[in-house]
Amino acid sequence: MPIIDVHAHVGHWPFHLTSGDADANLRQMDRYGIDLQLVSASEAVVYDAVAGNAALYKALATRPRLLGYAVVNPNRIEESATDLRRCLDTGRFVGAKIHTTYPGRLPGSPEMAAAFDVVAEAGVPLLLHTWGTEVTLLPELVEARPGLRVILGHAGGDAWREAAHAAAACDRLYLEHCRTATDAGRIAYAREAGVPVERLLFGTDATLIDPCVSLGVIRDAHFTEDELERVLWRNAARLFGLGV
């Protein structure tokens, strides 16, 4: 049974840890049986979106098990819109990624609304860093943009209850639970709130976080065999149109 990791990164992080290069991603994937990883460049997330996306393309070109997210910076929206199209045209990028901390923009801001418009027009899934109660705005923001599909990266972080209810309210919102602090019961809570298993995705935050952390969350969620297949790969394959 394959595994698709929908939330990973390539490159350096400014912390005391060894995140390595794209080959480090592949070594970790081999260790844990992850077949395919959807990655954004840490450089693009933290520092320079366009330069980081370009560097990532070079890494993707020779590594078929990695597919890219083009990072969109809501503060450079015209530049990012052009860059997103350029990245998608390579065929090696399959989605967009927007962080909120580094650009300092949250859902609810005009800059983020414009960024959502850009991704909706591109027609690819958006992996959004979510870490706070602003997730409650997402159903309305997504409903207003036909075709936009958003993965709530980290499933809201500390606001995982609010994220669960947001996802239950909009069938184009998906939850992905990677996080260092693995609060117990998040997945069960989301399911009780009404999020179907078809909208739960597996992500790791590698190589910032070791994949075994998210695998442990999956183990403790006690999925059935069929549910496990959906969460670990079928849901992602369908969302991204991947022929796995």
Place this chain on the structure above:
Amino acid sequence: MSGYAWLRPTAEEYVGWDVDVLYGPWPRHHRDTDLAEVRARLAGSPVAGALALSTRGPLFDDAGGNAETLRDLAGCPELRPVGTVDVRDALTAEARLDDLAAAGVRFLRLFTVDQGAEPDFPGYRRVVRLAVERGMVLLHDGDPRRFGPPLTGRGADVVFLDLHAYVLADFLLLARDEPGFRATTRMLSGPDSIERVVGSVGARHLVFGSRTPFMDISPQTLKLRYADISADDRAAIATRNVEELLA
């Protein structure tokens, strides 16, 4: 069932002592977990024993909570009681600590985050001084970058319960000079966070702490299993370091 190797625990996930276990109501959480459920959760995991306390102590009544912990855990051979003192009422700390010492309690857990204490607060400093004078082991929440410096130079045994991988470098700087400083592996989530501690200051500076029932256990035991360290270092982190503190 599927053939995923990580789906089933192995011997490398065995933990003799988990230093971070609580039971009882916690109003911010969506449900409460009583002692029976906590014991069941541990029994279904690779964790064999734990240092535990009732949430009554940190959230409502330290003396009453300590009494409850001692009473409840008397019938639980796999659990050892942890005491607490509310740093918001440090004038009563001496009596509380004497009560705990008389009951044979060796571990004192501090809840500075929930009790709103800063490292330079007089009440916090008094509790720490009295506890260290009595030779107690501090199970300490909060950011080690802020609470570590005032604890240095005292010969204190401290286990930091909230060390995050992002601030590991600061902890290692502290631990170089403080043989009694330890941290749990709970949030050492980087791909080589545990290895960096073992390689720089040694496995004696790490212990296992899951924060059951508020956190999943498997992510923590899997980190131990997959850490690129020796079996001896793994056993020290999972069991032996805490046994030495219990002795």
